[in-house]
Amino acid sequence: MKITWFGQSAFRIETGKSVLIIDPFLSGSPVFKGNVEEVTRGTTHVALTHGHDDHVGDTVSICKANGATLIAVFEITSHLGKQGVKKTEPTNTGGSIYTKDFDITFVQAFHSSSSNGVYLGNPSGLVIRGKQEKHTLYHMGDTAIFGDMALIHKLHKPDIGLVPIGDRFTMNPETAAFACRSFFKFKTIIPCHYATFPGYLLPDPSRFIKAMGAGKKAVKALKIGESINL
Numbered sequence: 001m002k003i004t005w006f007g008q009s010a011f012r013i014e015t016g017k018s019v020l021i022i023d024p025f026l027s028g029s030p031v032f033k034g035n036v037e038e039v040t041r042g043t044t045h046v047a048l049t050h051g052h053d054d055h056v057g058d059t060v061s062i063c064k065a066n067g068a069t070l071i072a073v074f075e076i077t078s079h080l081g082k083q084g085v086k087k088t089e090p091t092n093t094g095g096s097i098y099t100k101d102f103d104i105t106f107v108q109a110f111h112s113s114s115s116n117g118v119y120l121g122n123p124s125g126l127v128i129r130g131k132q133e134k135h136t137l138y139h140m141g142d143t144a145i146f147g148d149m150a151l152i153h154k155l156h157k158p159d160i161g162l163v164p165i166g167d168r169f170t171m172n173p174e175t176a177a178f179a180c181r182s183f184f185k186f187k188t189i190i191p192c193h194y195a196t197f198p199g200y201l202l203p204d205p206s207r208f209i210k211a212m213g214a215g216k217k218a219v220k221a222l223k224i225g226e227s228i229n230l
């Protein structure tokens with residue numbers, strides 16, 4: 001499984017012959033400086049944690065250019081379907097979508113979800129089970145800490161965590177570290193949702209790494225555009 005971070009909560013997940021893009025906030029991002037068409041070429045699926053603009057991002061253009069399938073809660077697939085996304089897999093909290101190379105389950109997240117006053121359903125975390133490499137990845141989405149994270153671990157046993165740490169709109173670094181230490185047994189933790197908006201989000205992952213204590217060996221703080229193979 002190859003994981004590439006593009007800043008904020010945007011990731012490219014390559015597993016088997018599938019390319020899954022999560023929360024593709026690219027062209028509007030102040031930190032992503034790459035070529036959107038190039039880094040999303042070959043996308044087979046796009047999955048969204050929620051409907052805020054800094055997560056939906058370039059979803060419509062990516063789906064149109066690649067013929068990719070959008071996987072998201074019902075309200076988002078309906079909303080973006082009206083904007084030209086032709087292939088959709090609507091779901092909701094607790095539901096799963098099954099593909100050839102991966103399965104994806106939508107789990108709870110504590111946040112909100114809308115765009116320009118349009119309600120876009122419940123926010124979600126994403127549990128992705130790769131069928132080739134046998135990794136299970138948990139993209140927490142934008143969320144606060146919640147006790148039922150323990151159930152997510154018990155049910156799905158994710159070994160990779162994509163964890164928001166930027167504060168203000170999500171957990172702060174210390175709370176995110178507490179969640180990782182208390183509820184999960186991640187072998188790899190990739191922090192995200194920081195550095196994008198100065199003055200609003202924290203500038204770097206240093207506080208998170210410090211708060212992880214002895215668990216900091218699992219933290220892989222990627223640079224924008226950097227990949228890791230697991």
